[in-house]
Amino acid sequence: MAQEIDITRYTPSVAEVDGAQRPVLIPERRWYDALLSTEADAAIDRWNEKVFQDLNSPTASADCWTWTAALSADGYGEFSLGGQKARAHHILWSLEHGSPPQFVFGPKGWEQVHVGHLCHDQDETCEGGPQCRHRQCVNPDHLALQSHSANIRAGHAGEHHRRKTECPSGHAYVEHGFVYTDPRGTTRRYCRACQSGQRAAEFVGSRKLLGVAA
Ligand SMILES: [Zn+2]
Ligand SMILES: [Zn+2]
Ligand SMILES: [Zn+2]
Numbered sequence: 386m387a388q389e390i391d392i393t394r395y396t397p398s399v400a401e402v403d404g405a406q407r408p409v410l411i412p413e414r415r416w417y418d419a420l421l422s423t424e425a426d427a428a429i430d431r432w433n434e435k436v437f438q439d440l441n442s443p444t445a446s447a448d449c450w451t452w453t454a455a456l457s458a459d460g461y462g463e464f465s466l467g468g469q470k471a472r473a474h475h476i477l478w479s480l481e482h483g484s485p486p487q488f489v490f491g492p493k494g495w496e497q498v499h500v501g502h503l504c505h506d507q508d509e510t511c512e513g514g515p516q517c518r519h520r521q522c523v524n525p526d527h528l529a530l531q532s533h534s535a536n537i538r539a540g541h542a543g544e545h546h547r548r549k550t551e552c553p554s555g556h557a558y559v560e561h562g563f564v565y566t567d568p569r570g571t572t573r574r575y576c577r578a579c580q581s582g583q584r585a586a587e588f589v590g591s592r593k594l595l596g597v598a599a
Contacts, residue, residue, distance in 0.1 A: 390410065390495050394413065395413075395487065396410070396411045397409075397410055398411055400530055403489075408490040409498065410495070435452060435462070435473075437451040437453045438451075449504050451518070452473050456521065459515045459556075460517055462523060464476055474500055474520075474523055475500050477523050477525055477528065478528050481525055485498065486498045489530070497554075499532075501529055501539065514555070515555065536553075556578040562575045562578070563575055
């Protein structure tokens with residue numbers, strides 16, 4: 386999972402990922418700048434119209450706040466800002482913390498960072514995938530940065546039903562990667578977006594290098 390990264394394109398920093406302070410790389414600012422611009426007030430009104438919060442619930446501030454507007458193909462709320470579409474929960478995280486880091490340094494080297502949903506992680510009945518209702522949640526208290534590997538561990542049962550067409554992060558292989566058969570005839574999958582199948586690809590490469598019969 387270690388990745389080659391052109392560090393000059395990022396701002397090194399430190400952030401809480403998987404519950405611990407770790408080195409991170411923050412990409413060049415994008416739509417976060419729009420939040421600080423004159424467009425911001427109008428954007429906040431537009432935002433509030435799209436969020437359902439059950440104020441009659443005795444646990445209103447702890448409940449999931451549901452996105453009622455457009456969803457991405459993989460089930461996350463979408464919001465347009467500064468001429469760009471972004472995931473609603475990413476924008477929300479940014480309002481509080483600034484642009485989310487893209488990579489975190491951990492035991493496996495640099496890994497992709499996700500803005501994860503803690504409400505999903507705590508609900509073991511949720512099977513995950515595009516139908517996961519937690520992906521629509523925009524309660525800021527339910528969001529936290531997670532390394533890619535932690536994000537996968539939190540995936541829950543039922544993941545295997547969609548693994549054929551999507552990587553564990555919900556990227557469609559048809560768009561972000563490919564599915565291939567290794568020399569042993571095993572079907573393997575590779576996602577460019579998060580390189581989750583990189584090990585499998587390396588495995589095939591090393592067999593070739595070592596001259597191991599397929
Ligand atoms: Zn939630
Ligand atoms: Zn869920
Ligand atoms: Zn992926």
